[in-house]
Amino acid sequence: MSATVAERSFTGPLAGLKVIEIGSIGPGPYCAMLLADLGADVIRIDRTSGAALVGPNADFRTEVMHRGRQSVAVDLKNPRGREVVLDLVAGADVLIEGFRPGVTERLGIGPEACAAINPRLVYGRMTGYGQDGPMAQAVGHDINYIAQSGVLALLGRNGQAPTPPLSLAGDFGGGGAVLALGIVAAVWEAQRSGLGQVIDAAMVDGSALLAAAFHGFVSAGTWDTERGTNIVDSGAPFYDAYETADARWLAVGALEAHFYADLLEILELDPAALPDQDDRSQWPGMKKTFADVVRTRTRDEWIERAAGRGCISAVLDVEESWTDPHNVARGTFVDVAGVTQPSPQPRFSRTPAYVDSAPPAPGENTRDALDGWGIPTQKIDEWEAAGAIAQTTPTPREPTQEGSAAR
Known part of the structure; x- marks a missing residue:
């Protein structure tokens, strides 16, 4: 069955968790997607103008990692833009940001400013190199981070160049998924202590963690550092x-x-x-x-x-995987507004997770989302008049199709 937003507020193991996502690319959206998939109420803070996608997509409504949440367009450089975020922080459990260290502090929405308003807030920070260290202010991409962690050197065939594994090890596995785990852990701890905390998640650190077993093998002298010569790196014929x-x-x-x-x-x-x-x-x-x-x-x-x-499997093309009988029976993939995508994982026996909506356009939900979080209409009107927020007009799209629950 398909689920409305209202229905979803009662499903998913993270139902009731309120998350602010400061719009970014890569691991931040992936982390927010994981939380939204599992029932969290996520508001994405997008730019009032100039928002762009990185990668082959040109339409925000096909950006799968933005699914399941509402978009509020805020001008963070507007003096009242900071007020918008901090008013939301007052009622939030989690904030996710992916700027370089120090940027949110300069914008007035850093950890100290947020904690002063909401001491229980879990503040998740996602960077490539971390909040400190000699490279903290360096910029990069997935390939740079997994190169730094030693992961990239392990990947590829013997005698050939290292092979980037898409953006799986840095952005998504070592970045967004590790941050999501940290957030869930910190929220759990805050229930006992009454205090939030800051999470420093770095893709260099997280990708190293993904490769924990292989770092251990190398340290123990049981792994040949010449790639493509070991049992699971394409070296073994079997x-x-x-x-x-x-x-x-x-x-x-x-x-x-x-x-x-x-x-x-x-x-x-x-x-x-x-x-x-x-x-x-x-x-x-x-x-x-x-x-x-x-x-x-x-x-x-x-x-x-x-x-x-x-011992043998067919290597399915992406399109083949969508129609594979086992994957169909399991509901591994779902069609949402005409876009085939993986369904939420893992599966829960009592609190099933849903994809309840297609990705929004930036600012599509500004007024509704703010209202839904308890912001007074008068204040919303004032922010809009001051240019601190913007409401965009949604483009008609196909309705969400059923089959979105992870069984």
Whole structure:
């Protein structure tokens, strides 16, 4: 079923949590999306003019990471813009910002100014290099942060350049997801202490944390720092992707002995004719043998042969993943206003999470959102007259389609 905003206020494990997101790009919106997906009431503070998207999208209404929340357009450089944010802070549980260190302080909405109004506020700060240290004021992108943390050096095939893993390790995993965890933890603690706190989340630190196991392996001397030579970095012949006869791909994961035995049986390879599975000196030759065999059948022919085994999967294109029977049965993806996107995760037995609305245009919800947070109409009128806020006119769009609940 689809859910209205009113219905959603009673669903999701974070229902009742009130969050202010100071508009940014990358990890900040991702963090806010995670919280909104799980039921939090999130207001996004956008610019009154000049708001822009980074990446291939040109329409805010297709920016999936902005889903599930309302947009209020505020001019933070207007003397009364600060007043707008601080009035919202008085009734908020969380504030998220992604400026360089010191910027919100200069705008008058830094941690001290907010804590003076609401001591229980959890103030989440998202940066690349952190709030202190020699590089705190440096600018960068995902690739720079994961380079700094040692993660990028681990990614890629042997003899080739390091391969950026989209923006997954820095922006989203090491950035937004880590900040979301920190926020939930700080909110939990504030329920006992009655006090909020400042969260310093840096993508260098968070991406290092994502790679905790591999830092540990290197430290223990059990991981070859020459990338593409280890068991799960494309070095092992039994853990890699192989091209099929129809120019599609198979994902092979056969680490354990019984999976490896299944793999050889599926490929019709004689174990006695192959080197030992763990003989790394023979891995390049074994990989060529596997590749030659995999190219003799189509992807779907291999999947049929491997049915019931756990060592081979089809590498699905993004569009294929949307219609895969298992993903459809699980509701892994949802269509919201014509945009296919992942559904909220994880799944909760009593408090299901929903995507209740498509992403807003900047300032689309200014007056309604402020009113919904208890701001008096007279004050809203004054702010609008002073140019501190702006209300945009929504562009008609298709209604949200059903199927948005994560089951």
